[in-house]
Amino acid sequence: MVPKRIILPPVWLVLFLLLVFMADRWLPLLTFPAWLSATAVPFSLAGLAIILWPAVDFMRAKTGMVPFSDASTLVTGGLYRFSRNPMYLGMGFILLGGALKLGTLGALLPVPFFPLVIQHRYILPEEQFLLAAFGDEYRAYCQRVRRWL
Numbered sequence: 001m002v003p004k005r006i007i008l009p010p011v012w013l014v015l016f017l018l019l020v021f022m023a024d025r026w027l028p029l030l031t032f033p034a035w036l037s038a039t040a041v042p043f044s045l046a047g048l049a050i051i052l053w054p055a056v057d058f059m060r061a062k063t064g065m066v067p068f069s070d071a072s073t074l075v076t077g078g079l080y081r082f083s084r085n086p087m088y089l090g091m092g093f094i095l096l097g098g099a100l101k102l103g104t105l106g107a108l109l110p111v112p113f114f115p116l117v118i119q120h121r122y123i124l125p126e127e128q129f130l131l132a133a134f135g136d137e138y139r140a141y142c143q144r145v146r147r148w149l
Contacts, residue, residue, distance in 0.1 A: 001123050007140040009067065009122060012114070013091045020100045037086045040101035047093030051135045054086045067122050084145050115148070123140050123147065129143030 057080070057088075058065040063073040079086035095114050099107040130138045 001115045009088060009091060009118060011116060012121075013095060016114045016117075017109055018100050020102065020107050023068055023109045023117050024099075024102040024104050024107035027109065028029055028104040030098070030104070030105040034103075037100055037103040040099075041098045042097075043093050043100060044097030045099060047090040047095075050079060050090030050093060051087050054090075063113065069127055071130065071133050074130065074137055074141065076145070081145065084142065084147050085118075085123055088123065089148060090116070091118070119147075 005007060023073050054075070057075050057078045061073040061075050063075065064070045083089055092111075092115055096108075096111055127142070134141075
């Protein structure tokens with residue numbers, strides 16, 4: 001039995017966005033050129049699309065989307081052909097977009113820690129969960145598709 005996660009991944013995203021804002025305020029360090037801050041919106045919109053597309057795939061497959069919920073189908077199409085974790089990747093893009101919008105190096109400092117937390121708290125246990133549920137089918141999928149990109 002997998003322990004229930006009280007804090008879901010979107011909550012971690014919000015917590016990290018708060019860390020980005022605090023780091024920008026307390027550790028502005030270096031200001032980016034305006035053109036770099038202008039990439040914030042495309043990163044954030046791409047992140048949102050990267051989250052929504054797989055969500056639609058899960059709904060079409062009629063399988064659980066919440067981590068560790070009942071998984072009746074292994075979704076391997078759409079963005080899952082390129083990444084085993086596109087929703088988490090999309091959250092990372094949104095976080096990066098938020099940091100870029102603020103325009104300081106300090107705002108970027110928390111960003112690399114988000115995938116580490118997500119991988120430790122969700123991805124590694126989810127991989128064990130999916131391996132138990134889908135066995136060789138999931139093992140073969142893992143050999144074809146990278147964890148992140």
